[in-house]
Amino acid sequence: xxxLVVGTVAFDAIETPFGKTDKIIGGSGTYGALSASYFTxxxxxxxxxxxxxLGSDIKMLNKxxxxxxxxxxxxxEKSFFxxxxxxxxxxxxxxxxxxxxxxxxxxxxxxxSYQGCEYLMLGxxxxxxxxxxxxxxxxxxxxxxxxxxxxxMEVALDDLKETMKMVDVLSINDEEARxxxxxxxxxKAAQKIIALGPKVLIIKKxxxxxxxxxxxxxxxxxxxxxxxxxDPTGAGDTFAGGFIGYLASxxxxxxxxxxxxxxxxxxxxxFCVEKFGCERLVELSDETLNARVKEFIDLVQxxxxxx
Amino acid sequence: xxxLVVGTVAFDAIETPFGKTDKIIGGSGTYGALSASYFTxxxxxxxxxxxxxLGSDIKMLNKxxxxxxxxxxxxxEKSFFxxxxxxxxxxxxxxxxxxxxxxxxxxxxxxxSYQGCEYLMLGxxxxxxxxxxxxxxxxxxxxxxxxxxxxxMEVALDDLKETMKMVDVLSINDEEARxxxxxxxxxKAAQKIIALGPKVLIIKKxxxxxxxxxxxxxxxxxxxxxxxxxDPTGAGDTFAGGFIGYLASxxxxxxxxxxxxxxxxxxxxxFCVEKFGCERLVELSDETLNARVKEFIDLVQxxxxxx
Numbered sequence: 324x325x326x327l328v329v330g331t332v333a334f335d336a337i338e339t340p341f342g343k344t345d346k347i348i349g350g351s352g353t354y355g356a357l358s359a360s361y362f363t364x365x366x367x368x369x370x371x372x373x374x375x376x377l378g379s380d381i382k383m384l385n386k387x388x389x390x391x392x393x394x395x396x397x398x399x400e401k402s403f404f405x406x407x408x409x410x411x412x413x414x415x416x417x418x419x420x421x422x423x424x425x426x427x428x429x430x431x432x433x434x435x436s437y438q439g440c441e442y443l444m445l446g447x448x449x450x451x452x453x454x455x456x457x458x459x460x461x462x463x464x465x466x467x468x469x470x471x472x473x474x475x476m477e478v479a480l481d482d483l484k485e486t487m488k489m490v491d492v493l494s495i496n497d498e499e500a501r502x503x504x505x506x507x508x509x510x511k512a513a514q515k516i517i518a519l520g521p522k523v524l525i526i527k528k529x530x531x532x533x534x535x536x537x538x539x540x541x542x543x544x545x546x547x548x549x550x551x552x553x554d555p556t557g558a559g560d561t562f563a564g565g566f567i568g569y570l571a572s573x574x575x576x577x578x579x580x581x582x583x584x585x586x587x588x589x590x591x592x593x594f595c596v597e598k599f600g601c602e603r604l605v606e607l608s609d610e611t612l613n614a615r616v617k618e619f620i621d622l623v624q625x626x627x628x629x630x
Numbered sequence: 631x632x633x634l635v636v637g638t639v640a641f642d643a644i645e646t647p648f649g650k651t652d653k654i655i656g657g658s659g660t661y662g663a664l665s666a667s668y669f670t671x672x673x674x675x676x677x678x679x680x681x682x683x684l685g686s687d688i689k690m691l692n693k694x695x696x697x698x699x700x701x702x703x704x705x706x707e708k709s710f711f712x713x714x715x716x717x718x719x720x721x722x723x724x725x726x727x728x729x730x731x732x733x734x735x736x737x738x739x740x741x742x743s744y745q746g747c748e749y750l751m752l753g754x755x756x757x758x759x760x761x762x763x764x765x766x767x768x769x770x771x772x773x774x775x776x777x778x779x780x781x782x783m784e785v786a787l788d789d790l791k792e793t794m795k796m797v798d799v800l801s802i803n804d805e806e807a808r809x810x811x812x813x814x815x816x817x818k819a820a821q822k823i824i825a826l827g828p829k830v831l832i833i834k835k836x837x838x839x840x841x842x843x844x845x846x847x848x849x850x851x852x853x854x855x856x857x858x859x860x861d862p863t864g865a866g867d868t869f870a871g872g873f874i875g876y877l878a879s880x881x882x883x884x885x886x887x888x889x890x891x892x893x894x895x896x897x898x899x900x901f902c903v904e905k906f907g908c909e910r911l912v913e914l915s916d917e918t919l920n921a922r923v924k925e926f927i928d929l930v931q932x933x934x935x936x937x
């Protein structure tokens with residue numbers, strides 16, 4: 324099934340305890356589309372960049388089967404730029420620079436060839452733009468996954484709640500779930516958030532894994548214990564992209580299949596953090612990915628015979 | 631197989647956001663033995679209390695099949711007392727009082743009937759006393775599980791390292807593993823700690839579950855997402871007691887069986903936190919326990935067919 328990924332395509336400059344980068348390609352749309360491309364060869368991206376964006380990066384996306392027809396290039400403008408420095412624990416970071424540039428007046432254009440997509444990933448962006456994308460699709464996709472962040476809960480909560488009502492799956496982290504619901508218990512938080520619209524909620528807990536909730540069920544996927552986390556940038560977007568990419572490729576939106584999708588998303592995210600930016604994400608083979616998924620199976624599999 | 635649990639048997643006074651208790655029975659030995667008693671009816675306890683200890687609490691332990699022959703009662707002395715207040719997040723607490731009392735010069739006496747025990751749980755106590763217990767057993771048990779805490783890393787590190795060399799399984803939390811190893815990555819921390827002596831390391835991560843490591847393998851057990859954590863006191867001891875109790879009852883110390891044991895330990899710990907102290911732990915039926923284990927299976931079970 325075809326997948327549309329909407330998000331940012333941007334430049335990031337990243338500093339971690341292991342080193343630092345110049346401007347490299349980043350953004351929720353980039354990570355989401357690259358991750359999804361391991362499952363489906365019908366990944367379309369909708370995003371905007373400036374004329375400083377490199378042709379080689381567009382070619383890289385195309386090489387991974389990502390259709391960039393919906394990637395607007397604004398002449399005379401600069402691409403969105405983010406710069407951040409991670410602390411030693413890798414769980415916290417300081418934002419050094421955020422230059423919206425082309426993102427300030429991003430008006431998503433959906434090419435005709437994208438119409439009819441069955442799966443839609445709304446990567447982290449203003450909730451208003453996420454909503455606009457849904458409205459500009461002639462036919463509602465079979466499944467819409469929305470990623471967002473605490474920033475929008477602070478500056479655009481009404482828009483966020485509006486858009487949340489229109490999606491099937493919401494993906495946020497544990498602190499965001501607590502902030503959005505006002506509940507410390509993630510079980511209670513999930514119930515409150517599901518009552519706000521999305522049928523399924525994913526709560527990402529970083530190195531502690533992820534929880535998948537629907538109204539009646541809960542599933543837990545671990546994160547792989549890693550020797551080193553080199554750079555966490557994009558891990559959440561990669562996770563979401565792998566999740567929806569797997570669902571699109573199998574065209575099965577049951578809770579059972581979402582469990583599998585979350586394991587694949589976690590596996591992709593575990594690669595993402597091994598190198599800077601999407602360096603690791605662009606070089607995986609099917610064998611490498613399958614071996615990693617096997618590690619997840621071994622990590623949690625046990626056998627107990629119940630009477 | 632018979633199990634010996636050594637630890638504290640004490641009075642606790644606990645305050646949580648949900649309420650507070652008077653002095654109630656607590657201690658690492660109490661939680662460990664009660665938890666283990668759900669698996670083996672040959673649980674022996676070695677500990678010391680004062681003459682303020684209640685006969686009804688001894689009867690409660692006996693009723694659960696815990697042999698209290700090795701529970702010394704010191705006339706004219708008072709039982710160990712701890713009092714603490716949990717913060718709203720339930721992950722941090724203030725210690726309001728610690729009165730060592732009888733614990734100050736605890737000299738563990740091993741009754742003849744305890745000799746020959748195949749499984750030994752060294753609940754949290756000074757590492758020196760834990761070592762003395764091993765030395766006073768005529769025959770080394772088949773499996774020794776040792777629980778400890780950061781306090782002993784600060785005031786008795788040499789003793790701790792000495793005792794660690796004599797045990798099979800060490801159980802500590804994530805921050806303690808980082809402190810003991812000087813490594814932030816839990817994978818690296820586990821390798822360093824296993825090099826110090828124990829063949830198996832359990833890293834408890836509270837609401838984020840637990841990791842089980844040996845030299846070559848790793849297993850992850852989730853914690854059950856709960857609506858409310860009422861009182862976390864004793865959860866770690868309950869976990870360790872359930873773990874070794876299951877191993878003792880099955881008499882199988884393979885890594886595969888330790889996976890099952892950790893799930894049972896996690897299930898017992900998930901009950902422990904539902905009420906104050908060991909209130910919930912003394913009232914479980916086999917049906918209730920099995921239903922909870924089933925919840926753990928449902929929580930993490932997924933099926934992926936690998937090519």
